[in-house]
Amino acid sequence: MNAIEIRNLSKSFRGMYAVDRLHMTVPVGAIYGFIGENGSGKSTTEKLICGHLVPDEGEIKLFGRDYTDAGVRVRVGALIENAGCFPNSSVYQNLMMQAINLGIEDREKEIDRVLKIVRMEDSAHIKFKSCSLGMKQRIGIAMALLGDPALLILDEPINGLDTDGMRIMREILVDITQKYATTVLISSHILGELEKIATHYGIIRQGKMIVEMSASELENRARVFVSLKTKDMQGAKRALAAKYGNVKEEDDYLRVYDVDDTEEIVGYLMEKGYVVSELKKNKIGLEEYYVELMSSKEAN
Amino acid sequence: MARELKFESPSFAQRLKGMLGVDFYRLFHTPLFYIFLAIAAVIPAMILGTMGSEGAEQLYTNTWHIIAAETPLYVVNGISEYANMNMVFIFGGIMVSIFIGHDYKSGYVKQLFTTHAKKEDYMMSKSLVGAFSMACMCVTYLFGAMLAGLLVQTSFEVNAGSLLCAVLGKMVMSLGWASLYTFLNIIFRKYFGVSIASSFFFGTGILIIGAAAIVGNSSVLNIFLYGASVYACLSANFVTLIVCIACSAAWAAIYNVLGARILAKCDVY
Numbered sequence: 253m254n255a256i257e258i259r260n261l262s263k264s265f266r267g268m269y270a271v272d273r274l275h276m277t278v279p280v281g282a283i284y285g286f287i288g289e290n291g292s293g294k295s296t297t298e299k300l301i302c303g304h305l306v307p308d309e310g311e312i313k314l315f316g317r318d319y320t321d322a323g324v325r326v327r328v329g330a331l332i333e334n335a336g337c338f339p340n341s342s343v344y345q346n347l348m349m350q351a352i353n354l355g356i357e358d359r360e361k362e363i364d365r366v367l368k369i370v371r372m373e374d375s376a377h378i379k380f381k382s383c384s385l386g387m388k389q390r391i392g393i394a395m396a397l398l399g400d401p402a403l404l405i406l407d408e409p410i411n412g413l414d415t416d417g418m419r420i421m422r423e424i425l426v427d428i429t430q431k432y433a434t435t436v437l438i439s440s441h442i443l444g445e446l447e448k449i450a451t452h453y454g455i456i457r458q459g460k461m462i463v464e465m466s467a468s469e470l471e472n473r474a475r476v477f478v479s480l481k482t483k484d485m486q487g488a489k490r491a492l493a494a495k496y497g498n499v500k501e502e503d504d505y506l507r508v509y510d511v512d513d514t515e516e517i518v519g520y521l522m523e524k525g526y527v528v529s530e531l532k533k534n535k536i537g538l539e540e541y542y543v544e545l546m547s548s549k550e551a552n
Numbered sequence: 553m554a555r556e557l558k559f560e561s562p563s564f565a566q567r568l569k570g571m572l573g574v575d576f577y578r579l580f581h582t583p584l585f586y587i588f589l590a591i592a593a594v595i596p597a598m599i600l601g602t603m604g605s606e607g608a609e610q611l612y613t614n615t616w617h618i619i620a621a622e623t624p625l626y627v628v629n630g631i632s633e634y635a636n637m638n639m640v641f642i643f644g645g646i647m648v649s650i651f652i653g654h655d656y657k658s659g660y661v662k663q664l665f666t667t668h669a670k671k672e673d674y675m676m677s678k679s680l681v682g683a684f685s686m687a688c689m690c691v692t693y694l695f696g697a698m699l700a701g702l703l704v705q706t707s708f709e710v711n712a713g714s715l716l717c718a719v720l721g722k723m724v725m726s727l728g729w730a731s732l733y734t735f736l737n738i739i740f741r742k743y744f745g746v747s748i749a750s751s752f753f754f755g756t757g758i759l760i761i762g763a764a765a766i767v768g769n770s771s772v773l774n775i776f777l778y779g780a781s782v783y784a785c786l787s788a789n790f791v792t793l794i795v796c797i798a799c800s801a802a803w804a805a806i807y808n809v810l811g812a813r814i815l816a817k818c819d820v821y
Contacts, residue, residue: 280557302666304820315557323561325669332666336659338578345581350663352573355566395663402557405666 253316255280255403255435256301261310262459263296270296272459274310278437278452283429285450286439287542293459294439295332298405301437302330314403326354329396330405335388336395339381343372343391346380347398354399366394370424386417393424404428406438410445418445425449447538455545462545474535476512479505480521481530488526495520505530567670571677574664579651579681585688588647592640592689593696599635600700615701616710619694620718620785626764626773637722638757638781640693641729644686645751648733652678653744661820671815675734675808682730687723694719714788721784721796728777728800729755731807738811742821757781777803 256278263271271293278284288294299305301312312319337346351359367373370390389409396404410421426449428434440446454464482488489506493499498509518528579585596618603611619637655661733751740747757778773779780799784792
């Protein structure tokens, strides 16, 4: 069973398709990184899943049930755009309202639990409007976590956070999935951060899903390369290009793509009279994979 | 880590309880409610204090005229005939608009609609909470009027049974009015100012007053919210109360069904 299964989903605004016959599959227990440029349809898709927008056509199933099923929707937590809290109410009051809304029996205990998860035990009585951006995002996650959701939908939760905020958020997300086995759909622009936590990826462009893959599939698809430094970079580049073809100079390093035999490269360069001062084997990351994918789509 | 996933559909009562619980929690924790209760008490006291004092401009000689007219008057002769407990429905309209407006402005409505797939929960909850707050305003209005009557020494002579039916009738009408305001706020959810203005416009009963100018003091007007609210007057009886209950319930049902349909068919934003 999949946590989310979307088939042929479309949504248009004034004749412009924000989501265009989208297919999406999120396995149960996954941390699904939802990637795409601004206006690609990520947020619209998430809003459609949460029932905030009405689709033009298509089918959305959550845990095998129609997404309008009250039983499944009560187990969905979301942080879309903002935390959805009343600014003049305290953090505790906002959480209390959501706990009442969800019909949670032992509300105080549940609020303490989620505040602990988001590391905000000491900030319960601060007014929401007095909280920093990082705190507000964490409160949004706490709101979404109330009632033990089976599915969490997080729209850009790490946007605008400082390094420490991002680290805390990452730890929280890993905690949630490891301790509670919650399925998480998370959209973000910060691919480096996403790469550290996601188990699955979906890349969307102009409302269409371009590719869906697991982290291990990305690992397999990602191109390997050897990066190296020599005194005569231009000469070495020419020599390497003559033998290996795909050579680029990036960040003061020469990158030889689709080759992982470092000994062979060093031997070849020595033969040609170039001394290698630094050398390492690499794989391109999610960010570079994404950029490459986008450029190839643009070229097509 | 694998875990068993259970999805139990909450019953209608459970869903409504959750939504009502939030709305009542909000209502009692927001200064807005208490401010409007105070306004509902102060306004009749001010009107009676200024227009009930002895002198050339004395418009009220009986305290209960600030609660309701002697007979159902749809076509009125003076401004004082408008100024009775029906004003609560204008205050209530503004309060319901602000209350629902905050749902949208804060984004809390997203939390509600994420976990509540059934839109009728939202309509019913807002209507019931709005009705409760307006009924409370009716009570503070009554006390404000009585206190002012004692201070300016206007007459308290009245048929107690009719007064009770009139006050209860107006309190019952709160449900119909609250449903109308919730419906208007759903339609104008993207335009907070328009929501308040439309609530104020309908709350004044100007459409029924305009219709009355054409058809006269006709009992046909009792099928409308403002008409039935006017019908709950100081000559009211048990039948008046039944008419108010029927009118309020019917309009509440109509507005709730329409509002839920609109919410189900339209985007939240």
